[in-house]
Amino acid sequence: MMVLVTYDVETVSKDGQRRLRQVAKCLVNYGQRVQNSVFECVVTPAQLAEMKIKLSQIIDEEKDSLRIYHIGKNWQIRVENMGRQDTYDPERDTLMF
Numbered sequence: 001m002m003v004l005v006t007y008d009v010e011t012v013s014k015d016g017q018r019r020l021r022q023v024a025k026c027l028v029n030y031g032q033r034v035q036n037s038v039f040e041c042v043v044t045p046a047q048l049a050e051m052k053i054k055l056s057q058i059i060d061e062e063k064d065s066l067r068i069y070h071i072g073k074n075w076q077i078r079v080e081n082m083g084r085q086d087t088y089d090p091e092r093d094t095l096m097f
Contacts, residue, residue: 002071005039010063
């Protein structure tokens with residue numbers, strides 16, 4: 001299933017800047033950054049649960065905000081792109097290292 005993860009982390013303090021980096025590093029393991037604080041992730045239910053646990057351990061719930069939008073399996077018909085069309089297709093453009 002496709003989920004869209006957006007986040008807003010307080011970065012006034014050094015601790016907030018560290019949390020911001022950690023959130024991005026965590027999400028890179030599950031999907032692709034499509035904008036500064038937005039990731040598209042194609043995950044299984046188990047991966048989603050794991051991702052949510054890891055993110056909850058990183059963020060400060062009193063200062064930071066994290067939103068997860070469940071786009072679902074047929075996400076191609078739900079995602080509309082305007083502007084540059086050089087985005088990736090997470091089910092086609094997968095890199096393995």
